Amino acid sequence: MDHKKLQGQLRLKILGLHHMAGSGHIGCSLSCIDMMISILKFRDPADTFILSKGHAATALYTIMNEIGEIPDEAMDTFYKNGTTLPAHPVPLKYKAIPFATGSLGHGMPLGTGIAKAKKLKGTDGISYVLMSDGETNEGTSWEAGHFAVTNKLDNLVVFVDKNGLQGFGSTQDILGDTAAANKWEAIGFEVAEVDGHSISAMVEAKEKLAASKNGKPKMIIAHTVKGKGVPHMENKMEWHYLPMTEDMYTDAIKKINTDYGI
């Protein structure tokens, strides 16, 4: 399974949006776009998806545009006055974006509620949540995690974008590694650790865990690089915030075109 070209094309679209808008949040979108491809390009119609790290909205908008959920005309309005696509997702605009996120720690409770509802109704499908490793600082993540374990929600699959950086430092330095596999395993999750930029590895892990009806909620800890694909952004906290200069944009496009075989 080779999706390298698609991974590169969507990166170019993300950079294009940020270039058009002169906006930040580039690094966190490049960090998780491959995870979104793995979840959303290969999903069952009964599955639901919540992007908990709402600041990666350009990655969300780009993949939603790719799968036909957001029209091209709307993409052209990104970040502009009167848009449906501001820096964080907004409510009630696109069916495929069921919840407006942007404040951290909301996705796991929402996804857990969806998984519980599916169990109660006896309906199929997986409740997917994509969250950042920094978000595992939030108490709500642990509240939801314990509920999911006790209620045997094996239809909940939580992807953690583990790039090791959060708002103002490294996750390790700030609260310790709250996204450590052994911590989540200790409360009862079934955990897999994968390369968060390998579509085939993530799809394989996802399919394996989603098929495992053992009563355990699932977590896929995806090891990622913040800013993946643009060397001067990679593993640098400031690329959570900074916009690109013209030169940086030109260089980034060249690099991605070369590295992703476009």
Next chain:
Amino acid sequence: MRKHFSAFLEKVVTENDDIVFITGDLGYNALENLVDKMGDRFINAGVAEQNMVGMAAGMASQGYRVICYSIAPFVVYRCLEQIRNDVCFHNMPVYIVGNGGGYGYGIMGSSHHAIEDIGTLSALPNMRCYIPAFIEDMNACLGEMFARRGPAYFRLGLGKNMPADMSLTTYGAATGQNNNAALTIIAQSPVANNLVAALQQPGVSAKTDVFIINKMPLAELPDDITASIKKTGKVLTIEEHVAIGGLGSAVSLLVNEAGVPVSKFKSLHAEGYPGGLYGNQSYHQQESGLDEQNITRVINTYF
């Protein structure tokens, strides 16, 4: 009211299998009937109110109407962002039921009181707060809440039966209009029972029009209240809630916007903890001037 609330709920959850009840680990000696009736649809979310409300929004997105139950302050303040972002922004049918409210938990202390709940929640988009005063209007509120598929807050206090001279209205309850009325009284929540007691003194009922408003926010002043104020020119509001964001401020704004002349306007409301001392609900009502004796005294200043 709690007994009647429980009975109403038992009936509605039996008849509707799309209703889920989530408790924040409360309900001993109160909700056992629901546990029996609801089976899997009765969920204990543990001492984790934020997750309870976030999950409720997730469940509502899958077609359920979801009740979130706890002591009022815990289910209002702890999870305000979940109520705002997850429930209200998406207009989800999640019903926040706060037991107590006002000074309802009395000697349990300030952590267990909720005297800013209505102002806080009624400011949120799509939210409707129900604050019944009597058993009869509580049942009406519950009926409306379950029929309305959107966010709601239900403040569950300790009310009595509605007085015989009052009737239910779309906004709550009211006495008939008195031609000789010199004062319009507007009250909210079971503290209205103190007002009912104050009205028993001879001659007072004939000089007052009394209205109970049990839904907030108040988008417009009901026509019969406007007519009464036009007649009396004098208003007294009574609520077990702080002045900011409460009934008195809402009525004041609407009366002024409507250009209805008022010569005297007084708001009796929760004053917080002015003496820094604590007691039962009646003690705190008295400290705020919401007791029968003070309400009587204030009413008499209008005549």
